[in-house]
Amino acid sequence: MTETRKKVFIKTYGCQMNVYDSERMGDVLAGLGYGVTETADEADLVILNTCHIREKAAEKVYSELGRYREQKRARARDGKPLVIGVAGCVAQAEGEEIVRRAPMVDLVFGPQTYHRLPHLLTRFAEQGRPVVETDFPAEDKFDHMPTTPHAGGRRAVTAFLTVQEGCDKFCTFCVVPYTRGAEASRPVRKIIEDARRMVDQGVREITLLGQNINAYRGEAPDGRRWSLGRLINELSAIEGLARLRYTTSHPRDMDDELIAAHRDNPKLMPYLHLPVQSGSDAVLKAMNRRHTAASYLEIIGKIRAGRPDIALSSDFIVGFPGETERDFEATMALVEAVGYASAFSFKYSPRPGTPAAEMDNQVPEPVKAERLTRLQALLNSQNRAFLASCVGREMDILIEKPGRKAGQLAGRSPYLQAVHVEDAHHSIGDMVRVCIDSVGGSSLSAHIIPSGADSPVHAKATA
Numbered sequence: 001m002t003e004t005r006k007k008v009f010i011k012t013y014g015c016q017m018n019v020y021d022s023e024r025m026g027d028v029l030a031g032l033g034y035g036v037t038e039t040a041d042e043a044d045l046v047i048l049n050t051c052h053i054r055e056k057a058a059e060k061v062y063s064e065l066g067r068y069r070e071q072k073r074a075r076a077r078d079g080k081p082l083v084i085g086v087a088g089c090v091a092q093a094e095g096e097e098i099v100r101r102a103p104m105v106d107l108v109f110g111p112q113t114y115h116r117l118p119h120l121l122t123r124f125a126e127q128g129r130p131v132v133e134t135d136f137p138a139e140d141k142f143d144h145m146p147t148t149p150h151a152g153g154r155r156a157v158t159a160f161l162t163v164q165e166g167c168d169k170f171c172t173f174c175v176v177p178y179t180r181g182a183e184a185s186r187p188v189r190k191i192i193e194d195a196r197r198m199v200d201q202g203v204r205e206i207t208l209l210g211q212n213i214n215a216y217r218g219e220a221p222d223g224r225r226w227s228l229g230r231l232i233n234e235l236s237a238i239e240g241l242a243r244l245r246y247t248t249s250h251p252r253d254m255d256d257e258l259i260a261a262h263r264d265n266p267k268l269m270p271y272l273h274l275p276v277q278s279g280s281d282a283v284l285k286a287m288n289r290r291h292t293a294a295s296y297l298e299i300i301g302k303i304r305a306g307r308p309d310i311a312l313s314s315d316f317i318v319g320f321p322g323e324t325e326r327d328f329e330a331t332m333a334l335v336e337a338v339g340y341a342s343a344f345s346f347k348y349s350p351r352p353g354t355p356a357a358e359m360d361n362q363v364p365e366p367v368k369a370e371r372l373t374r375l376q377a378l379l380n381s382q383n384r385a386f387l388a389s390c391v392g393r394e395m396d397i398l399i400e401k402p403g404r405k406a407g408q409l410a411g412r413s414p415y416l417q418a419v420h421v422e423d424a425h426h427s428i429g430d431m432v433r434v435c436i437d438s439v440g441g442s443s444l445s446a447h448i449i450p451s452g453a454d455s456p457v458h459a460k461a462t463a
């Protein structure tokens with residue numbers, strides 16, 4: 001039976017919102033009889049869910065498309081057509097241009113149109129010409145798409161849940177406001193329903209997603225608009241849900257309710273990705289970030305006052321137009337002042353249609369490269385220091401999957417680090433108390449702290 005089912009291969013680039021969207025597309029296509037495959041060779045439909053954030057991201061998509069040219073020709077010769085779709089932010093930004101540059105593409109559809117996928121496929125089958133759909137429809141795509149937690153065939157213990165999309169911030173370097181549209185928050189009731197369903201299916205940790213998630217202002221049952229902090233507190237009442245996380249947030253929207261949730265809500269994990277981009281006020285201004293280095297540090301101070309062990313993470317851009325050596329040093333100083341557990345850093349990449357791409361004081365490539373190396377050396381040393389600081393500490397690990405070796409399980413710490421635990425007695429989905437023994441690369445190794453009936457002391461007493 002299954003051999004006759006059609007197969008879809010979805011390749012995902014970019015941020016977690018794309019990961020979430022790809023899963024939802026898989027669900028929608030399952031309704032049309034498609035099974036998801038991990039091998040492009042056996043696919044009847046290939047979807048590239050693309051990212052436009054930096055130049056290389058879009059170029060990767062075009063070179064990937066080239067790979068399917070031969071496969072598509074061979075399939076056409078055998079009378080079994082291969083349909084190729086480009087979704088995501090490159091689709092939204094480039095639209096028709098994709099079909100011009102890569103004529104083997106049959107479908108181009110933007111992030112807000114995924115619920116229309118069945119209709120788009122039918123249209124393509126009927127008209128036999130490429131279909132390009134990049135509207136921002138008024139309806140919420142997630143209302144028309146099923147939510148099923150995925151873990152590549154395994155029971156999913158952790159899952160993403162999109163609660164907000166789009167961005168109104170218009171940082172001068174960024175394409176997201178153009179590719180994802182205006183900020184829109186999903187209603188509280190729908191999010192709670194989705195979360196409950198996930199927990200019923202075995203999910204224990206939910207990461208709420210939004211481009212600008214702390215700008216969340218969702219319609220609530222009480223007729224008001226709730227903030228993210230309020231939403232998190234409400235979600236944490238769901239029995240069986242052990243952990244909540246959220247990403248990505250903007251310093252401008254880090255309000256007191258959310259900061260208080262970090263202090264008071266034990267289910268909200270002590271990890272915060274709060275991108276700052278630069279430590280120079282002049283650069284922050286040119287980026288239109290609408291905050292200063294000092295106001296960012298003030299927020300960090302408030303969060304740490306309530307939750308001293310919080311692990312902080314950030315994004316940085318080096319070589320933004322006009323960035324001087326002094327500006328860059330201000331970034332290094334900010335990093336020193338904060339002490340990050342982890343971070344992402346990038347060379348500024350001019351994006352067509354964004355204001356910064358038109359600025360005339362672009363920084364030469366070798367300068368960008370040199371600054372990135374210095375920044376990454378500092379961030380890497382902070383990351384190593386953070387990992388090392390965990391050794392000897394006790395923490396709760398949520399077991400997510402089998403470990404690399406037999407007898408090992410793998411999970412995550414509250415601080416989002418991967419942790420390998422020597423243990424054969426627990427199973428996936430368990431929360432275990434461990435003691436961290438050592439650091440291995442970017443992950444930690446730990447042993448279980450025996451408790452209750454498991455404990456050798458107890459065993460001895462009853463023997």
Ligand code: SAH
Binds near residue numbers: 212250348349350
């Ligand atoms: N909404 C999130 C970030 C989305 S993009 C936020 O506001 O923080 C993820 C990261 O990509 C950004 O934080 C930024 O560091 C980086 N980025 C975005 N546009 C870029 C560009 N043109 N060049 C280099 N890095 C960029």
Ligand code: SF4
Binds near residue numbers: 170175
């Ligand atoms: Fe891009 Fe800025 Fe919006 Fe983040 S806040 S998505 S960096 S425009």
Ligand code: F3S
Binds near residue numbers: 014016018050179
């Ligand atoms: Fe990339 Fe679009 Fe996400 S540009 S980072 S996939 S919102």
